[in-house]
Amino acid sequence: MIYEKALRRELSYTTGGVFLVLITIMMTTLVIRILGYAATGSVSPKDVIILIMLAMIGYIAVILSVSIFIAIIFVLIRWHKDSEMVVWYASGLNLKMLYYPVLRFALPWLIVISAMSIFIWPWSNAKTTEISQKFKGRDEASMIVPGQFFESANSGRVFFVERINSISNEIQNVFVTDFRNQRLTVAMSESGYIENLPNGTKVVKIFNGRRYEGKPSEGDFKILEFKQYTVDIEKKAQSPIHLSSKESPTLELIENPSPIAKGELLWRIGLPLMALGLMLIAVPLAYVNPRRGNYIALLYAVFIYLIYSNLLNISQTLVSDAKESFTNLIWPLHVLAFLVAIVLVNHRLNPSIVWWKRQIPGGTKI
Known part of the structure; x- marks a missing residue:
């Protein structure tokens, strides 16, 4: 059907535009x-x-x-503002029939969201943790930055x-500088290099410099000149x-x-179910009276998303704190979203009848 193809094509373009805007904000x-x-x-900085x-x-996701x-x-x-939905209704189609092209467009994306949430989300978090812990466990030689003072982990060098x-x-x-046993050692040199030993450790070797050794606040300093001075690099144990x-x-x-x-x-599991619930709610929520031509539905959409996502986070917290069981909270929130979608659809189909009568079979005749 021409209308269904046009709807899916416009949904694709609009989704791409909104996604680019949101991804830019998130990246910033x-x-x-x-x-x-x-x-x-x-x-x-290399891992940024x-x-x-x-x-x-x-x-x-x-x-x-x-x-x-x-x-x-x-x-x-x-579509409501431009009276394109008037043509849809005049063709003998109702609001419920909009779900077919909308869900046909959204189904592949729901599969992607499910895969990202179930598999890619933990993988990206695990890689981030691995990179961060490897950086924290590097040896002192890797921490030395040209032009900056670096203090070793034991605060003695x-x-x-x-x-x-x-x-x-x-x-x-x-x-x-090395401060051990209440004695301060200061070594200075114009040149040197970092050497990797066969056993995997690293040392700093400096040449043709001076070393000052003594105890602070006392006058027993020694001044020594050296041709080569070796400083062992402390290597952290990889936890x-x-x-x-x-x-x-x-799994x-x-x-x-x-x-x-x-x-x-x-x-x-709740993230793809939330995405499906939001899509079901979006169809009746987007109804606009062409005579009014306002975007109040967008304000409702923001509130619905915030409430839905926060309730999902609250459910996660309650289960994590052992205040509620997994089986008790995995379904009520999403069932509620589906019921809200049904109520909104029935409201749009019969806007002149009191909303609670529209939920009763045969209630339109009351």
């Missing part, structure tokens, strides 16, 4: 947040692009749900290197990566009886 927010982490030393892309991939919801409302509002050749590992204008419920695969969550795992599983 993520760039600011992750650059802040890089500035404070929580993540490596990867972390942004992983975060974007994780949020695609949510952005797609919102994009399709808004696109359906935008397109149907325009400070490095300063003016320049580093990333290819040859040569360093220039080196300053190293095993422990995955939280957000990073765990869905592991199903087998895990803990409340936190069940709460995360409820959210992953």
